[in-house]
Amino acid sequence: MTLTQLRSFIAVARYNGFTAAARALRTSQTTITSQIQALEEEHGARLFERRGRRIDLTPVGTEFLQIARQMIELENDAAILLKDSGALRQGAIKIGAVSPFHVIAMIEAFHSQYPDIYTSMRLGNSGDVLTDLGNYAADVGVVARADDDDRYYMQHYASYPVTAFVHRDHRLAANGSIELAELSKERLLMRETGSTTRRALEDAMASIGRKPRIAMEIGSREAIREAVIRGLGIGTVSQSEYVPDERLVPLPITGTAVVTHIYLCCLRERRRSLLISAFLNAVTRRTT
Numbered sequence: 001m002t003l004t005q006l007r008s009f010i011a012v013a014r015y016n017g018f019t020a021a022a023r024a025l026r027t028s029q030t031t032i033t034s035q036i037q038a039l040e041e042e043h044g045a046r047l048f049e050r051r052g053r054r055i056d057l058t059p060v061g062t063e064f065l066q067i068a069r070q071m072i073e074l075e076n077d078a079a080i081l082l083k084d085s086g087a088l089r090q091g092a093i094k095i096g097a098v099s100p101f102h103v104i105a106m107i108e109a110f111h112s113q114y115p116d117i118y119t120s121m122r123l124g125n126s127g128d129v130l131t132d133l134g135n136y137a138a139d140v141g142v143v144a145r146a147d148d149d150d151r152y153y154m155q156h157y158a159s160y161p162v163t164a165f166v167h168r169d170h171r172l173a174a175n176g177s178i179e180l181a182e183l184s185k186e187r188l189l190m191r192e193t194g195s196t197t198r199r200a201l202e203d204a205m206a207s208i209g210r211k212p213r214i215a216m217e218i219g220s221r222e223a224i225r226e227a228v229i230r231g232l233g234i235g236t237v238s239q240s241e242y243v244p245d246e247r248l249v250p251l252p253i254t255g256t257a258v259v260t261h262i263y264l265c266c267l268r269e270r271r272r273s274l275l276i277s278a279f280l281n282a283v284t285r286r287t288t
Contacts, residue, residue: 001039003075006068008035009047013057013065014135069136070269077274092118093275096129096138098196101241102157102262103142110282117275125194133267140279141265144196153271155264155280160240162200162258164251167231173249180204180256187215187233189224196260201236204258 011021012032022029040047047061057065076091093110097103100123107119122138126145130152132138146154164183166173172186184205190212191198205212215233218224221241228235229247238260242250264283266276 001042003072005035005039006072008032009039010065010068010072010136012036012048012055013061014137017053017055073136073270073273089116091275092120093279094137094139095119095121095142095279096132096140097121097123097142098126098129098144099123099142099241101238106142106264106279106283110279113282114278126196130265133265139266139270139273139276143263143265144260146261146263147265151268152265153268155284157262157264157283158240159259159261160238162197162236162253162260163239163242164234164236164253165228165242165248166234166251167228168247168249169231170234170249172234172251175251177254178251180253180258181208181210183234183253184210184212186213188212189216189218189227189233189235190214191221191224192217192219197236197238200258200260204256208256 007025008021008031011025012018015021015024018029018032018036022032025032036047045060045064046058047064048055049058095103095107100121103121107121110117110119122132124132126143126147129138129141129143130147130149133141133152141152142157146156164178172178178186190201201212216227218227221237224235224237225243225245225248227233229245234251236253236258239252244250264280266273266280270276271280
């Protein structure tokens with residue numbers, strides 16, 4: 001068994017095909033096929049079920065995929081340790097996040113200590129981020145909810161109140177704040193079901209026996225902001241993500257706490273990875 005064979009196996013599993021895997025690894029399909037065949041024949045195990053153009057991992061292949069990813073990660077850590085004596089003067093870290101607002105400060109903290117590490121960021125909802133962690137498509141995640149799945153290491157980063165905001169000409173703009181009970185009576189512009197901000201608002205309203213009056217459901221905070229500017233209703237957003245604008249007036253919510261939380265996470269089995277540990281430690285030091 002070689003690391004080259006393992007990389008080929010992981011690529012085929014990730015890209016669901018030999019041709020796509022060959023393209024990703026910049027080699028030929030014949031090379032990828034021969035490496036997988038050699039791996040299967042050497043150990044007498046079938047890793048993929050081939051059904052025409054479609055391939056699926058066998059049960060053994062599914063279990064082996066996790067081990068193969070760990071082995072490649074250990075090889076990467078070993079290379080960094082031997083080359084740079086653990087000083088992290090090279091390498092790359094992939095971050096999956098629900099929002100760019102918190103991640104930029106994290107990257108700043110990390111880069112202040114490890115300026116030569118290349119960083120990439122991919123945005124998605126919390127489910128997408130956790131899936132990417134499980135597929136090794138991301139090294140560290142920044143999510144808006146803790147997950148009970150024991151595969152993931154979760155570390156609380158911060159909590160932020162949710163604030164309402166209105167157009168400057170709205171009749172409530174001069175109030176300075178708004179009671180949660182009163183907010184429930186207003187026309188609200190809400191994110192999609194499952195959104196962290198929406199869930200926090202609905203839970204808080206439910207605790208006082210109220211429900212939000214949803215005037216419109218909108219799929220992004222940027223679109224909600226534009227809708228508020230056009231006078232279509234009241235928006236809500238985590239205070240950390242509110243972008244000041246002369247046309248808008250923020251209204252802190254009073255009476256009952258409405259709070260969102262941000263968590264750092266990674267696969268528990270990768271918690272001790274040099275890069276991942278360095279990132280988590282750098283961010284933790286910034287917040288303490």
